[in-house]
Every structure is written in C-alpha cells, then in structure tokens.
Amino acid sequence: MRVEQIAVFLENKSGRLAEITSILADKSINIRALSVADTADFGILRLIVDKVGEAENVLRDNGFTVGKTNVIAVEVPDRTGGLATVLKSIEKQKLNVEYMYAFVNKTGENAVLIFRFDNMDRAIESLQKDGFTILKSEEVYSL
Amino acid sequence: MIWDHGKETMARGDIVRLQLERLRTTLGRVAIHVPFYRNRFKDLGFDPSTFESIDTLRELPFTTKQDLRDNYPYGMFAVPLREVVRIHSSSGTTGMATVVGYTRRDVEVWSNLVARILTSAGVGAEDVIQIAFGYGLFTGGFGLHYGAEKLGASVIPISAGNTRRQIQIMQDFKTTALVCTPSYALKMADVMMDVGVNPSGLSLKYGLFGAEPWSEKMREEISDRLGIIATDNYGLSEVMGPGVAGECQECNGLHVNEDHFLFEILNPDTLEPVKPGDVGELVITTLTKEAFPVIRYRTRDLTRQILEPCPCGRTFARIQRIMGRSDDMLIIKGVNVFPTQIESVLFDIEGTQPHYNLIVERENNEDKVTVLVEVVESIFFDQMKKQRTMVDTIKKRLASELGVGVNVKLVEERSLERYNGKSSRVIDKREL
Numbered sequence: 001m002r003v004e005q006i007a008v009f010l011e012n013k014s015g016r017l018a019e020i021t022s023i024l025a026d027k028s029i030n031i032r033a034l035s036v037a038d039t040a041d042f043g044i045l046r047l048i049v050d051k052v053g054e055a056e057n058v059l060r061d062n063g064f065t066v067g068k069t070n071v072i073a074v075e076v077p078d079r080t081g082g083l084a085t086v087l088k089s090i091e092k093q094k095l096n097v098e099y100m101y102a103f104v105n106k107t108g109e110n111a112v113l114i115f116r117f118d119n120m121d122r123a124i125e126s127l128q129k130d131g132f133t134i135l136k137s138e139e140v141y142s143l
Numbered sequence: 144m145i146w147d148h149g150k151e152t153m154a155r156g157d158i159v160r161l162q163l164e165r166l167r168t169t170l171g172r173v174a175i176h177v178p179f180y181r182n183r184f185k186d187l188g189f190d191p192s193t194f195e196s197i198d199t200l201r202e203l204p205f206t207t208k209q210d211l212r213d214n215y216p217y218g219m220f221a222v223p224l225r226e227v228v229r230i231h232s233s234s235g236t237t238g239m240a241t242v243v244g245y246t247r248r249d250v251e252v253w254s255n256l257v258a259r260i261l262t263s264a265g266v267g268a269e270d271v272i273q274i275a276f277g278y279g280l281f282t283g284g285f286g287l288h289y290g291a292e293k294l295g296a297s298v299i300p301i302s303a304g305n306t307r308r309q310i311q312i313m314q315d316f317k318t319t320a321l322v323c324t325p326s327y328a329l330k331m332a333d334v335m336m337d338v339g340v341n342p343s344g345l346s347l348k349y350g351l352f353g354a355e356p357w358s359e360k361m362r363e364e365i366s367d368r369l370g371i372i373a374t375d376n377y378g379l380s381e382v383m384g385p386g387v388a389g390e391c392q393e394c395n396g397l398h399v400n401e402d403h404f405l406f407e408i409l410n411p412d413t414l415e416p417v418k419p420g421d422v423g424e425l426v427i428t429t430l431t432k433e434a435f436p437v438i439r440y441r442t443r444d445l446t447r448q449i450l451e452p453c454p455c456g457r458t459f460a461r462i463q464r465i466m467g468r469s470d471d472m473l474i475i476k477g478v479n480v481f482p483t484q485i486e487s488v489l490f491d492i493e494g495t496q497p498h499y500n501l502i503v504e505r506e507n508n509e510d511k512v513t514v515l516v517e518v519v520e521s522i523f524f525d526q527m528k529k530q531r532t533m534v535d536t537i538k539k540r541l542a543s544e545l546g547v548g549v550n551v552k553l554v555e556e557r558s559l560e561r562y563n564g565k566s567s568r569v570i571d572k573r574e575l
Contacts, residue, residue: 005525009518009523009553009556010555011554011555037527039527039531042518042530042553042554044526044527063556064555064556065519065520065523065555066520067525098528099526099527116525116526
C-alpha cells in the first residue's frame with residue numbers, strides 16, 4: 001500500500017534538475033511522477049521512479065543528498081470533483097497532509113494522487129474505509 | 144596633554160629598569176600564588192629570585208588562551224577572592240570563556256591607564272563622553288567608564304545599541320567624545336543621515352575606537368563624516384581590558400603603557416623575536432596586575448613596532464594598529480568567533496564531520512555572517528516544514544553558541560571546496 005519516493009536536495013541553481021533527469025535516463029530509469037517544493041534558497045525534489053534502489057544509488061554516487069520516504073498513491077477517476085472527494089474524506093477523518101501532488105495515468109482515465117501524511121497507517125485505513133483505491137507500489141512503478 | 148607626565152615620558156633606561164624590577168616581583172608572586180606558574184617554573188628549574196635580565200623572560204613558556212580555559216574559572220587568580228573587587232569575562236560562551244579578576248588596586252591602576260589613553264586622544268575633564276560600548280562582562284564599557292571618571296570627564300554610560308537614542312542624546316547632552324567600535328561609529332553616521340541630523344551641528348570632537356579590527360580608510364571615513372579626531376585603542380580582557388595601548392593625536396600608532404605591560408613581537412611560527420619593526424604576534428606580560436597576572440600571554444594579534452620617536456613627547460613604544468590574527472579567530476560585531484565553535488555545533492546536529500564555509504561581509508557598516516552548510520542525509524527531509532525547521536534550529540544553536548546572530552544557507556553535498564586547514568573555511572569579504 002505504500003509507495004517508495006525519493007527526495008533529493010537541490011540548491012536553486014540552474015541546470016540541476018536537468019542533470020538529475022539525464023543521470024536517471026542514462027540508467028534507463030523511468031520517472032513516474034515528480035514534484036518540486038522550493039524556497040528562495042533551496043528546493044526539495046520528490047520523485048517516483050520504476051527502479052527505486054537503482055535511482056537512489058546512482059544519485060548518491062553523483063553527489064546528491066537523497067532521502068527515501070513512503071507515500072500513498074490514491075487513484076481517482078479523472079473527472080471534475082475527483083480530487084475534491086478525496087480531500088473531503090481526508091478532512092472528515094482529520095488526517096494531516098504533509099504534502100501532495102498528482103498526475104494522470106497513461107490511459108487518461110484515472111488521476112493518481114500522491115500523499116504524504118503524518119500518520120500513514122491511519123490514512124490508509126480511513127481512505128480504504130471510504131472506498132478509495134490505494135495503489136500497490138508495483139502498480140505505481142509500472143504505470 | 145599628558146596624563147602621567149612622570150611615567151609617560153620616562154627615559155628608555157628608566158623604563159627598562161622599572162620593567163625589570165616589576166617583572167621580578169610579578170614572577171615571584173605568580174611562583175608563590177598561582178599553581179599553574181609554580182609547577183611550570185619548578186619543571187624548568189626556574190627561580191624568580193635569580194631573575195636579572197628581561198631577556199631571560201624568553202626562556203619561560205607562553206601562556207595561551209587554552210591555559211586560561213583549563214584553569215576556568217579562578218585557577219589563574221593570584222589572590223584569594225576576598226581581595227577581588229571585580230570580575231569580567233572574555234566574549235564567548237561557557238565553553239570558550241575566560242574569567243579575569245581585579246583587586247581594588249588593579250581597578251585603580253586600570254582607571255589611570257585608561258585616563259592616560261583618553262587624555263592622549265584629546266579628552267579632558269571638561270568633556271562629555273558617551274560610552275557606547277556594552278556594559279557587562281565585556282571589559283570595554285566599564286574600563287572606559289572608570290578611566291573617564293578618573294579623568295573627571297562627564298560620563299554618559301549609555302552602553303551599546305539603540306542608535307537613534309544615541310544620536311538624540313548626543314545632540315541633547317552635547318556629547319564631545321564618543322567611545323564605541325569603529326563600525327558602530329559609521330553606523331551612527333548612516334543613521335544621522337537617515338534622520339536628518341547634520342554631524343557638523345553636534346558638539347562632537349573626539350572618538351576613541353577599539354574592540355574590533357579596522358583600517359586607515361575607516362579612520363578617514365569616520366573623521367570626515369563625523370568631523371572628529373578618531374583614535375585607536377587596544378586592550379584585551381586577558382591582559383586587563385582597554386588601556387593596554389592607545390593612540391595620541393598624531394594618529395600614527397598606539398603607545399603601549401610599558402610601565403605596566405611588557406610586550407614582545409614574535410614570529411608566530413618560530414616564536415623567535417622578529418627584526419625590530421617587522422610584523423609579528425604580540426605577546427604581553429603584565430607587570431603590576433595583582434589578581435590576574437599573565438606571563439608571556441600570546442594575544443594572537445599581529446602588529447609591528449613603530450621605531451621612530453613620537454612627536455607627542457611620550458617615550459612609550461608604539462605599535463601599529465592590529466593588522467590581523469595569527470590564528471583563525473574572527474571578530475564579528477566585537478564578538479570573538481572561532482570556526483571550531485561552528486564545527487562543534489554542526490557536528491552535534493549532523494552526527495558527522497560537517498562541511499561548511501563561513502562568509503563574513505560588511506553591509507551598511509554592520510557585520511553579516513552566513514554559514515553555508517552542506518546538506519547530509521541526517522539533516523535532509525522530504526517535507527519542507529521540517530527542512531525549514533532544521534535551518535532554524537541550526538541558526539538558533541549557532542547564535543547561542545557564538546553569541547552573535549548568523550544566517551544559515553544549505554548547499555548541496557560536495558559543493559564546498561575541501562581544505563586541510565580550518566582557516567580556509569572562512570571567507571572574510573570585509574573591506575575595512
């Protein structure tokens with residue numbers, strides 16, 4: 001139920017993101033989803049890739065500071081209000097969202113929402129109780 | 144004007160005789176009262192009663208800041224605490240601080256020596272002197288205060304900070320002499336401009352500056368902008384505080400109060416005396432201190448002796464304005480900062496040998512410090528909130544350890560150059 005996500009520390013310098021993506025490309029690692037959170041000084045890049053361990057190693061070898069965390073991927077139909085229903089459920093359950101980002105899968109039928117909660121176990125349980133589809137990690141990596 | 148004409152214009156031969164006599168007494172006293180020196184002298188087989196020539200002093204070991212720390216708090220005192228009337232401490236926090244004490248007579252001597260320096264800078268009994276040094280454990284505030292009172296000047300003990308109020312009081316109280324750090328004097332000039340106060344309308348005539356490195360260029364700027372005679376003065380708490388040396392109105396080097404302090408200028412690497420007039424590290428032995436005498440204290444300050452006689456008539460030797468440090472200590476906003484302090488805080492937080500750079504700049508006449516810290520996994524988070532909290536934590540811990548606020552910027556791993564020496568972690572961009 002949990003998906004491994006890689007976080008990379010980035011200084012706000014031009015070309016760093018391009019560098020990371022080409023390092024991954026060289027190793028034929030596919031990026032499934034990506035988000036950047038930034039401040040004036042630095043940024044945190046979050047990545048979901050098909051080969052987590054390999055990506056982690058190659059980035060570290062290239063001098064990046066890498067962290068690995070678990071996130072949850074929730075699949076919702078890609079239509080108006082899809083996200084709203086999930087957020088409503090989260091609010092009702094008083095779950096704390098640390099951050100989230102989203103992408104649409106290849107077929108374009110479903111959207112995948114990536115969530116990081118402060119309490120992951122409770123989040124999985126509540127979302128499932130409300131009938132949401134939580135993707136297994138293999139499903140996400142191979143999307 | 145010369146405050147103590149009899150002493151300050153002594154013939155060289157008389158100075159040396161007086162120094163030898165006082166030095167012998169001091170060595171005898173520390174051998175009896177300070178276990179640190181007693182043990183050292185015993186190990187060397189040195190007997191102070193046989194001390195006959197000042198040159199022999201060179202056979203004695205140095206006293207270092209570390210020695211003072213090792214004897215924290217009172218181990219170096221040569222009198223029982225009941226005879227101590229004042230305690231001061233050097234800047235730096237608990238781990239780095241040193242404690243110094245003064246007997247009633249020490250305070251009396253200190254006041255007189257500061258009165259000498261004030262007099263040589265032009266200040267007299269008719270002056271109104273605004274002391275904008277911090278009052279507290281720092282020797283600057285109280286040192287100048289007691290000297291100015293001894294002189295009979297009217298003292299405004301305003302202490303440091305609150306620049307607008309300083310300027311208001313300077314106007315209203317008709318201050319004629321200002322005591323502060325040179326950078327603060329420039330800051331005052333800036334604020335005067337901001338609030339529309341014309342310095343030429345003030346009563347200010349003299350400025351005595353010290354407690355941080357500065358330059359001839361800064362002196363010119365201060366003199367021009369404030370319309371005053373700006374002089375430099377030097378001291379350090381381990382030796383006494385302000386009053387060790389000070390400039391006369393020739394504004395060309397600081398007269399050392401040689402009847403109370405014996406100074407040597409040594410090559411910091413070989414620890415041998417430099418050729419007369421060459422730059423070296425200042426080493427000071429106190430000649431009259433009762434509570435806290437030091438023998439061959441390594442100040443780590445670099446200077447050179449000015450060999451020409453001074454037209455002011457004083458015969459005490461002159462040293463040039465302090466030109467730098469022989470270690471990696473930085474003086475930031477008047478506070479002593481060692482890169483090792485930063486290292487230990489970062490090590491504590493990261494749990495591993497930190498890589499960092501320290502950048503010191505001067506913006507609008509104020510020192511600004513930025514610590515660049517290479518991110519490692521132990522301080523890296525995928526959550527922005529936690530990451531920012533970590534930056535704040537580092538900032539707070541550094542500020543509390545150093546006693547001065549710093550900016551912290553995280554940088555990528557391996558982005559800072561790797562050095563062998565610690566001093567090269569410091570990038571001092573201040574142009575004084």
